[in-house]
Amino acid sequence: MHSLLILSRRAADYHRLVGAAQLPDLAITSTTDAEEARARAGEYDVMLGEPSLFRHVLPAMTALRWAQATWAGVEPLLDPSLRRDYILTNARGVFGGLMSEYVFAYLLAHERRIFEKHASQVAGRWNATPPGTLRGKQIGLLGVGSIGGALARTAKHFGMRVRGYTRASEGCPDVDVYFHGDSRVAFATNLDYLVSVVPTTAGTRHIVDAALLGALPPHAIFINPGRGSVVDEPALAAALTDGRLAGAVLDVFQQEPLPPGHVFWRTPNLLITSHTAALSAPEDIAPVFIENYRRLLRREPLLHQVDFELGY
Amino acid sequence: MHSLLILSRRAADYHRLVGAAQLPDLAITSTTDAEEARARAGEYDVMLGEPSLFRHVLPAMTALRWAQATWAGVEPLLDPSLRRDYILTNARGVFGGLMSEYVFAYLLAHERRIFEKHASQVAGRWNATPPGTLRGKQIGLLGVGSIGGALARTAKHFGMRVRGYTRASEGCPDVDVYFHGDSRVAFATNLDYLVSVVPTTAGTRHIVDAALLGALPPHAIFINPGRGSVVDEPALAAALTDGRLAGAVLDVFQQEPLPPGHVFWRTPNLLITSHTAALSAPEDIAPVFIENYRRLLRREPLLHQVDFELGY
Numbered sequence: 154m155h156s157l158l159i160l161s162r163r164a165a166d167y168h169r170l171v172g173a174a175q176l177p178d179l180a181i182t183s184t185t186d187a188e189e190a191r192a193r194a195g196e197y198d199v200m201l202g203e204p205s206l207f208r209h210v211l212p213a214m215t216a217l218r219w220a221q222a223t224w225a226g227v228e229p230l231l232d233p234s235l236r237r238d239y240i241l242t243n244a245r246g247v248f249g250g251l252m253s254e255y256v257f258a259y260l261l262a263h264e265r266r267i268f269e270k271h272a273s274q275v276a277g278r279w280n281a282t283p284p285g286t287l288r289g290k291q292i293g294l295l296g297v298g299s300i301g302g303a304l305a306r307t308a309k310h311f312g313m314r315v316r317g318y319t320r321a322s323e324g325c326p327d328v329d330v331y332f333h334g335d336s337r338v339a340f341a342t343n344l345d346y347l348v349s350v351v352p353t354t355a356g357t358r359h360i361v362d363a364a365l366l367g368a369l370p371p372h373a374i375f376i377n378p379g380r381g382s383v384v385d386e387p388a389l390a391a392a393l394t395d396g397r398l399a400g401a402v403l404d405v406f407q408q409e410p411l412p413p414g415h416v417f418w419r420t421p422n423l424l425i426t427s428h429t430a431a432l433s434a435p436e437d438i439a440p441v442f443i444e445n446y447r448r449l450l451r452r453e454p455l456l457h458q459v460d461f462e463l464g465y
Numbered sequence: 466m467h468s469l470l471i472l473s474r475r476a477a478d479y480h481r482l483v484g485a486a487q488l489p490d491l492a493i494t495s496t497t498d499a500e501e502a503r504a505r506a507g508e509y510d511v512m513l514g515e516p517s518l519f520r521h522v523l524p525a526m527t528a529l530r531w532a533q534a535t536w537a538g539v540e541p542l543l544d545p546s547l548r549r550d551y552i553l554t555n556a557r558g559v560f561g562g563l564m565s566e567y568v569f570a571y572l573l574a575h576e577r578r579i580f581e582k583h584a585s586q587v588a589g590r591w592n593a594t595p596p597g598t599l600r601g602k603q604i605g606l607l608g609v610g611s612i613g614g615a616l617a618r619t620a621k622h623f624g625m626r627v628r629g630y631t632r633a634s635e636g637c638p639d640v641d642v643y644f645h646g647d648s649r650v651a652f653a654t655n656l657d658y659l660v661s662v663v664p665t666t667a668g669t670r671h672i673v674d675a676a677l678l679g680a681l682p683p684h685a686i687f688i689n690p691g692r693g694s695v696v697d698e699p700a701l702a703a704a705l706t707d708g709r710l711a712g713a714v715l716d717v718f719q720q721e722p723l724p725p726g727h728v729f730w731r732t733p734n735l736l737i738t739s740h741t742a743a744l745s746a747p748e749d750i751a752p753v754f755i756e757n758y759r760r761l762l763r764r765e766p767l768l769h770q771v772d773f774e775l776g777y
Contacts, residue, residue: 250600250624258573265570265738267579274737277730281724281739288562310622312562409592418589425586427593428579 155449159183159192160202160210161223162397163435167201170439176446177185201442203433204229219449220440223433225300226380227459228353242445244438249303251431255378256348257307259402259424260287261307263374265353288312293344295360296379297325300431301333304348316340317375320356350379352465363388366398374400381405388418393423404430467761471495472502472514472522474537475747479513482751488758509733511761513754523547531761533754535745536691537612539771540665553771554757557748561615563743567690567761568660569619571714571736572599575686600624605656605674608663608691609637616660628652632668653680662691664777671746675700678710686712690742702728705735716742 155178159167168183184190187209194213200220207220208229219240219275222230227243262268264285267275273280292308297317305315305327313422318340319327337360341347347369351357361375362385369374369375375398377384386407392398400422408415409428445455459465469491480495494509496502499521506525512532519532520541531552534542536621539555574580576597585592597691604620609629617639629640629653631648644652648670653659659681663669673687674697681687687710689696704710712734718727719774721740729735757767771777 198640251598254573254599254623255577255596257569258577260580261566262572262574262579265567267570267574268583270738270741271580271736274738277725279739279740280739281722283744284567284741286563287566307622310619311566381575410593413589418586424583425591426582427585427591429582429593432634 154178154180155199155446156180156197156216157182157201158190158194158210158214160187160198160200160206161185161435162203163223166435167223167439167442171201172436174439174443176443177450179446194256199446202247208232214239218238219445219455221445223435223438223460225354227465230459231461231464236459237459240455240456241245241461242441242457243459243465244433244441245457247434247437247441248431249300250348251305252300252378253303255308255404255426255430256304256376257311259376260292260346260374263400264290275370289314290345291316291342291343292348293318294328295347295349295383297322297328297331298350298352300350300379301325302327304350309389338368342370343367344369344373346374346376348376348378349383351383353380354362354464357383359383359385361385361389363392366392369398372399374398374402378400378404378426381407381409386417390420390423393420398422400424402426404428417460426433466490466493467511467758468492468509468528469494469505469511469513470502470509470522470526472499472512472518473497473747474515474518475745478747479535479751479754482747483513483754487764488755491758493744499725511758518546520547526551527624531757531767533757534771535747535750538665539777542771543773543776548730549773551771552767554753554767554769555771555777556745556753557769558611559745559749559753560743563614564612564662564690565615565619567716567738567742568616568688569623571688572604572658572686575712576602601626602657603628603655604658604660605630605652606640607659607695608669609634609640609643609662610664611663612662612691613637614639617712620680628656649677650680654682656685657682658686658688660688660690661695663695664741665692665694666776669695671695671697673697673701675704681710684711684715686714689715690716693719693721694731698729702732702735705732710734712736714738716740 162165162185164183164185187206190210191213194210195215198216198218204222204224204227217239222243225244238246266284291314293316295318297319302325305325308315315328315329318332323331360383402424404426405428448455473479474497475494476497499518502522503525506522507527510530511529515533516539529551534555537556578596603626605628607630609631613685615636620627621639627640628642630644635643672695677750714736716738717740759765
């Protein structure tokens with residue numbers, strides 16, 4: 154018999170979805186409250202939940218064997234002071250569609266001058282300024298995992314040229330050219346759009362720095378639906394303020410919610426989307442848990458295991 | 466020997482592109498000015514140009530054998546008072562990509578709440594309201610020619626369900642269900658998005674009327690990048706004003722530019738894009754002319770011939 158703790162703001166949805174699967178040998182407890190979960194934490198050997206809540210219960214989960222995170226990012230669980238004597242799996246392969254919608258919403262809004270057209274309309278002015286097009290434009294993907302691959306596929310659908318920057322992998326058929334290691338500047342040269350979807354690791358911290366931003370053409374747009382830690386925020390604010398970069402769309406930040414006094418609230422040509430690019434939907438994540446539970450019962454390797462050293 | 470008149474606001478671009486093809490037995494004259502063109506109009510047997518300019522020269526073009534329009538819409542040439550004793554070909558199969566960019570720019574802007582997020586940002590407010598998604602939503606295409614087919618393909622890329630309303634054709638593999646004839650209301654029921662890309666014909670005039678709009682759910686959005694004549698404009702303004710329709714994005718109108726006093730300038734939840742959805746690019750249209758000229762020399766049927774009675 155296994156004992157599952159569901160700890161999530163969407164606990165009721167997860168309980169319903171996992172319960173409907175009628176998994177064998179599984180007792181389910183669910184709560185939205187980390188305090189409440191802590192009371193009986195020693196009883197659970199399986200966990201499904203949000204890393205930010207889960208981290209508070211983790212020290213008391215003495216019987217824990219496996220935890221399925223509902224997020225892609227597991228930073229709250231990587232603190233070296235926390236236990237690592239369990240299998241941690243994250244959510245992967247389910248965010249590509251939403252991330253494509255997010256990124257291409259803003260790419261198309263830029264090309265089609267959506268805000269400018271609207272401002273003209275408010276002024277009662279017929280504005281026949283020709284729009285741009287994505288066709289033939291060049292997009293650079295910092296990171297080509299399952300999300301980067303989905304972005305590359307959508308970019309190809311719209312006739313774009315696609316560059317990828319990865320540690321070593323070159324497996325995506327929709328990426329035209331790959332860059333690695335110290336070829337960051339060559340990667341950024343002549344990009345129309347730069348999109349960061351790399352995870353937080355030691356190697357990606359502040360990878361979007363003054364040098365990378367300086368290699369982009371001044372008409373380029375930077376979009377970050379990935380991780381806030383990859384951006385040197387003062388360098389980005391300076392590039393936008395000085396007009397060395399045409400625009401940025403940021404979903405994630407080093408501190409969230411973005412503090413009231415942060416320079417980004419008054420940086421020109423910057424759009425802030427408040428960490429909503431690809432919210433975990435229980436309908437997407439529950440099947441990942443269910444598949445992994447069945448693997449656990451069959452003593453097969455679980456999908457999407459996190460390497461605590463690599464951080465993803 | 467053939468004698469070509471190019472009459473377009475982009476005359477220089479067309480002259481350069483057609484000239485570069487080094488077509489045999491072809492003398493090229495180009496101008497942006499219909500008055501100037503009229504002076505020697507009797508000399509030309511071939512024409513390449515914009516229907517709105519071309520119509521003024523047409524009566525004087527006594528030797529005209531074939532005219533290639535740079536637009537998809539040829540309404541200016543369908544006036545029954547004008548000659549029809551020549552072959553008219555239009556631009557087809559080149560607008561699907563741009564139309565997809567236009568339509569999906571606004572669908573994604575709606576789902577991702579782009580304007581709402583921006584208003585929050587201007588107010589210094591972190592707005593984590595969850596966005597919507599195109600996945601699983603239902604789009605209805607009024608008209609499934611080459612543009613409708615391109616829209617259906619993009620809709621499928623984003624995981625949407627696709628309905629098509631056509632006179633009779635059912636040839637597009639990306640349309641899930643077809644509707645014809647008097648099943649307009651059934652077609653509109655339960656649509657999340659309605660997009661009109663039908664040409665102007667007797668059968669499509671005011672096809673988007675109070676009955677069709679009334680069949681849409683109140684959360685639906687109507688997008689018209691096609692022809693202004695298909696819309697009963699007062700009925701659309703009333704539906705938006707009364708909240709029976711969530712929004713509309715209009716590129717085309719019965720009168721353009723939209724007159725200053727028009728009700729649409731003060732209709733809520735309406736976006737006006739000033740006939741820029743898919744502007745003819747000489748780089749796209751010149752190859753159509755070049756291919757057709759080669760067919761003319763080989764005495765083969767020309768592509769994209771307009772039926773003056775059908776109107777497309």
